[in-house]
Amino acid sequence: xxxxxxxxxxxxxxxxxxxxxxxxxxxxxxxxxxxxxxxxxxxxxxxxxxxxxxxxxxxxxxxxxxxxxxxxxxxxxxxxxxxxxxxxxxxxxxxxxxxxxxxxxxxxxxxxxxxxxxxxxxxxxxxxxxxxxxxxxxxxxxxxxxxxxxxxxxxxxxxxxxxxxxxxxxxxxxxxxxxxxxxxxxxxxxxxxxxxxxxxxxxxxxxxxxxxxxxxxxxxxxxxxxxxxxxxxxxxxxxxxxxxxxxxxxxxxxxxxxxxxxxxxxxxxxxxxxxxxxxxxxxxxxxxxxxxxxxxxxxxxxxxxxxxxxxxxxxxxxxxxxxxxxxxxxxxxxxxxxxxxxxxxxxxxxxxxxxxxxxxxxxxxxxxxxxxxxxxxxxxxxxxxxxxxxxxxxxxxxxxxxxxxxxxxxxxxxxxxxxxxxxxxxxxxxxxxxxxxxxxxxxxxxxxxxxxxxxxxxxxxxxxxxxxxxxxxxxxxxxxxxxxxxxxxxxxxxxxxxxxxxxxxxxxxxxxxxxxxxxxxxxxxxxxxxxxxxxxxxxxxxxxxxxxxxxxxxxxxxxxxxxxxxxxxx
Numbered sequence: 427x428x429x430x431x432x433x434x435x436x437x438x439x440x441x442x443x444x445x446x447x448x449x450x451x452x453x454x455x456x457x458x459x460x461x462x463x464x465x466x467x468x469x470x471x472x473x474x475x476x477x478x479x480x481x482x483x484x485x486x487x488x489x490x491x492x493x494x495x496x497x498x499x500x501x502x503x504x505x506x507x508x509x510x511x512x513x514x515x516x517x518x519x520x521x522x523x524x525x526x527x528x529x530x531x532x533x534x535x536x537x538x539x540x541x542x543x544x545x546x547x548x549x550x551x552x553x554x555x556x557x558x559x560x561x562x563x564x565x566x567x568x569x570x571x572x573x574x575x576x577x578x579x580x581x582x583x584x585x586x587x588x589x590x591x592x593x594x595x596x597x598x599x600x601x602x603x604x605x606x607x608x609x610x611x612x613x614x615x616x617x618x619x620x621x622x623x624x625x626x627x628x629x630x631x632x633x634x635x636x637x638x639x640x641x642x643x644x645x646x647x648x649x650x651x652x653x654x655x656x657x658x659x660x661x662x663x664x665x666x667x668x669x670x671x672x673x674x675x676x677x678x679x680x681x682x683x684x685x686x687x688x689x690x691x692x693x694x695x696x697x698x699x700x701x702x703x704x705x706x707x708x709x710x711x712x713x714x715x716x717x718x719x720x721x722x723x724x725x726x727x728x729x730x731x732x733x734x735x736x737x738x739x740x741x742x743x744x745x746x747x748x749x750x751x752x753x754x755x756x757x758x759x760x761x762x763x764x765x766x767x768x769x770x771x772x773x774x775x776x777x778x779x780x781x782x783x784x785x786x787x788x789x790x791x792x793x794x795x796x797x798x799x800x801x802x803x804x805x806x807x808x809x810x811x812x813x814x815x816x817x818x819x820x821x822x823x824x825x826x827x828x829x830x831x832x833x834x835x836x837x838x839x840x841x842x843x844x845x846x847x848x849x850x851x852x853x854x855x856x857x858x859x860x861x862x863x864x865x866x867x868x869x870x871x872x873x874x875x876x877x878x879x880x881x882x883x884x885x886x887x888x889x890x891x892x893x894x895x896x897x898x899x900x901x902x903x904x905x906x907x908x909x910x911x912x913x914x915x916x917x918x919x920x921x922x923x924x925x926x927x928x929x930x931x932x933x934x935x936x937x938x939x940x941x942x943x944x945x946x947x948x949x950x951x952x953x954x955x956x957x958x959x960x961x962x963x964x965x966x967x968x969x970x971x972x973x974x975x976x977x978x979x980x981x982x983x984x985x986x987x988x989x990x991x992x993x994x995x996x
Contacts, residue, residue, distance in 0.1 A: 460507020494872025
């Protein structure tokens, strides 16, 4: 029988109780930013045999590492920091977590109330620091040995865990004030554990609180509009059970007769590749105005957020369709402002008779897709270093047992245009909540912590913006290959009208950094390879071993943009 833990002070009892409660809820991962005021929680986390801890020096990077872990595991992750501006650096990750419905438990240590507003060191106003982005935020009481407050602390953590998961998934912020002594071994005058207190018995939770008990979203039957000219639009998606999700979308398509327009940032294109119902080339098809008009839908089912394609969004907006949204409870994910009815929860179509739809609509899409696939293949079938071909290399190399993390700006758009797998492909992880480039490398480090072979594709600006992630790369236990598409600047801006004959373009938008990425990696002890040919790039994408590897692939930004624009217009 394990010996009951001994405590020297109130903070040690409070910290151990809190961590034990989180263990009981099912916590498996915590990311810690080093600091003093957070010592009671940090020490208790380090003592845990159930929780894997990652220590990251840079708080912004730490926030995205936690985000990546949560995205990959689909479970809440604890993010812990000390008092002061440390918490402020978590904001970008908190925003992304909220907008991508990713569960995080953010614990920010703080000075006690009597040390605030008096220029005490490392003290700022931390309550509400993340604004509207947490799904719940509160300040916890100063630690105490009173049994009523220990119960309150336990149930606050239980409540926070559950709020991060439902009904609206996202980040929860608990601000934790601590008085001295912070050292768990420091004796506290007058400290006494409550009479008869037993940690294991006190943290025993009923099955309703146990994360092992399946938390099912609300089931919602879809009353499908009676028309043959409808579409099922599936945006970026990362589902826990991809087979179940694919089966539900396929059944909906079979019942309605409608094609499935599936974003490349997800697994549906590959998982339903042989169904004859997935249209992955909608962006290319709808660039033809007359074709887009002929395909104008009368209804739509929109599953999750809208796809990346601006062309598709404008097409739906112009159609002003009757739409059914299937998404997280309480959220509007339709930026086209269609006439929609929201059905919160799980996608279920059972109970409805198949719509007698004209097969010509689906057939028309499939015929156009055959033409579009040939056109897009011609764009990527080049021997020079065209960025879009990287997606084809990924498509041909990674399997359903691998994971792809895709950066924003050009990589996510190249995935949209050029990713058309013929079989099930890798799990896809992305930061499409706020669509920013910050924290991308850190997200990939977090996402790959479970050892699954993971490949990140990102641009040079995205990589450099998060270069402090390399501080966590050297000791990384997972398997991550970072493909840096180095076009010396912001490639997405070359696709904008401002790129044409603007004398300030390079300075204000192109923003070349001229950084030696190899030397940057070397300074952090991270392996770097400059892949100058397609076979070398392919070889390094295929390397499967523990650690972080950076593969740099240089391209010509202006040439790539011109090639894409010409190819997509032809």
